[in-house]
Amino acid sequence: MRLLLVLVALLASCAVPERKPEESPTSPAAPPLVPALPPYREGVAVAGLMEGARAESAAGNLAGAAAALERALRIEPRNPRLWHELARVRFRQGQHAQAENIAARSNSWAGDDKPLRAENWRLIAESRRARGDNEGAKAALDRAASSP
């Protein structure tokens, strides 16, 4: 099926002249308005802190886990994983409103990371349910399902 698609596309592209690189619409006066977000890869420092936070969290020291994650976020404020883990800790601390907001913050940096988006939406759904907002929870679950 994919082969066929490629074939058809090739045929179609033969019918018209190809784009020429020198005719790119960018003029020197117009740089793209906003640089694109590079895909996220954390450094060793943050990876270490994240591991520490997980250990703290597993040992039940949620305040310690949150502190380690915040420390990591100061180093990599755009790391969507860190925001997500912090949201999980807040949820376990019973801070459901914070959990929801921080999961949304994670989504804002998640880019094309669809599994992470889905995880965030599920966490948002759980937080909403914990606060008695069942309708909101359902809407969030729908969002989770639409970004598998």
Place this chain on the structure above:
Amino acid sequence: MARRSGFWRFLRFTLLATALATALFTLYLDFRVRSEFEGRRFALPARIYARPLELHAGLRIAQAEVVEELRGLGYREAPPEGDSGWFSRRDGQLEIALRPFVYWDGAQPAKRITVFFDWGKVTALRDAGGAELALARLEPLPIGGIYPAGNEDRVLVRLAEVPKHLVQALLAIEDRSFYTHAGFDPRAVARAVWSLTSDRPQGGSTITQQLVKNFFLTPERTLRRKFTELVMAVLLELHYDKNEILETYLNEIYFGNDRDRAIHGVGLAAQFYFGKEVRSISVAEAALLVGMVRGPGHYDPHRHPTRALERRNFVLREARDQGAITPEQYAAARAGGLGLSKKAAMGTTPYPAFLQLVHRQLRRDYDEKDLRTEGLRIFTTLDPRAQSAAESALSKRLAQFDRDKRFGQPGLEGAVVVTDPQSGEVQALVGGRDPRFRGYNRALDAARPAGSLLKPAIYLTALSEPAKYTLLTPIDDGPFVWKSRGAPDWEPANYDKKFHGMVPLRIALAQSYNAAAARLGTDLGVERVLDNVRRLGVERPLRPFASTLLGAVELSPLEVAQMYQTIASGGFRSPLRAIREVTTQEGRPLARYPLAVEQVFAPEPIYLLTAALQDVVREGTARGLEKNLPLELGVAGKTGTTDEQRDAWFAGFTGDRLGVVWIGYDDNRAARLSGAAAALPVWGEMMAALQPEPLALARPEGVELVWIDPQSGLRGGMSCAGSIEVPFAQGSAPRERAPCSGGLDSAVQAVEATMEKAKNWLERLFGR
């Protein structure tokens, strides 16, 4: 006979009464000595720290900047001395012997690390054994305290930590028979009594008496007070052993002043004068301190180095003669200089404006008395690099204005706030032209008209309705009059005194056109716009007048920072914080001030607004920033200039810093300076010194980038020269193509359409 017995009875009665009174008085003194000495805990100031510098591979910091931080902490440059507190430099490498420090999340022992630098970046960290380290923390810079009465500062030490040579030199000079007397020296007392009558002050107090005097008594010299002191000294000796008394004394003695801060105790004196822990001070240093006990001001080694040196040598001689030190120790110690630490005087704090903010945030949760006496440790968000960049950029600009006569006296004032746009942590705060001045703090307390700084709220309100407003929607900048009952007509004029007709929305904001903004704001509804101002984080009451839209509302620079913070963090509001953690003196965690976020705007309109704020810098009123910072950083910001140019503002952000600068007169006279001319250069110079990260925005799912021909505002293409990429909320971009998009473009369009059709057809065929 009756008279005689009456006399004896009287005498007996008097004697008895006197004895009773003396006994009662002694009992009372005994009670005071015991209760106060026992219950006596030194009042310890809350100690305030900057953020610790976290070193890790990839951190953008130059070797020189780390060295500066280390010097601020009182680290000495090699040769290595002791097991910690020094560093040594090689090309591209820095070896640091870190001191032990108790952080909020636990104690970190002393350790040795090597940091590798290349091209203004940390490339690697290794421990003493050469193993790779992921992360290393430099202890945070102490930036001041919240002090007890008299600004008394001290660092408590145990007797066991104090070197023998210090104690022995002290006893040799101050109290030779300390370990044998009963609290006083009878001959000295006799001499003292004699001196009272002869009107010449005399020393001769034992260490116990000196302690009693400092602890319980006022400094007047009367016979009665001398007697009380004596009795109390004896009582103290009865109840406590010599070492307890000596330890308390060592922590109590006064060692002069660091500006307005009083240095008490050998622990703090060792840190203040030599940058060392008391346990590691040398014989010569100990002798200098001992020499100061008698007259801390008279023998101040900073102000009177020669006198202090002579006094030190006298102490060394005495110590040698008493056998407290060996002749070899004497000779070695005498040969050296004063060896004072090079750390600049700091007084109670070098950053009074920032400390004011910290103190205010603390007062919400702590008792003032606890702050001044419990020795709490407060870990704050201050970034000393950002602070010094902010201070120097502001003072440099103000100095330029001072040279220009037209600005008069008193000169222009200013304030700066720097925050971390992601977390809302306050990194720097300058409250006026003299950053060391403790008083009126303009960053917190100057409420000044916000002017055009409020305009982003209008455009944000518009962009929240993508069906009606895009960045390209034409806005009318024709003459505008707002009539409302009971108020004079409001006719906002433009800065250039012209009207510009229909202009695209992003240009209306970039050029800060008043008539366009007023018309747009009133069309949207004043209350709706003000509601968004509140959601951005402005908490003070806003008058529901149309003129409020153009900034007829007074805000402090900190409030402006809060408002822009919400925009910079993608519509997530985080309260600005100056404190991270509080621990007890021993390091037990008391409180954390966690990062809190609240999503108050959808990401799409905030993204569009930020793109428009980038246009302000790229082609609008803040174009001048190019002098300081490259365009590629994509800085977003807004200038603000108020009526008659009384206030000049700039608020803006990069990828990692947000800054607000205000300049104006305290008495509100017209400064005749625009935001672009006065505040923007300060912002630019400050940020340039901090080498900010580019502003990389996360494009929300609901936003697409479309090539637009700016002439027609329609979809451009490769044959439309000067096309620009403009973000639109999904589905709000123009569909029509600009006339300039020629045959080539339609061919490309045809391919795309064919591809789409083929795909659909195939999908239907194979029923995917």
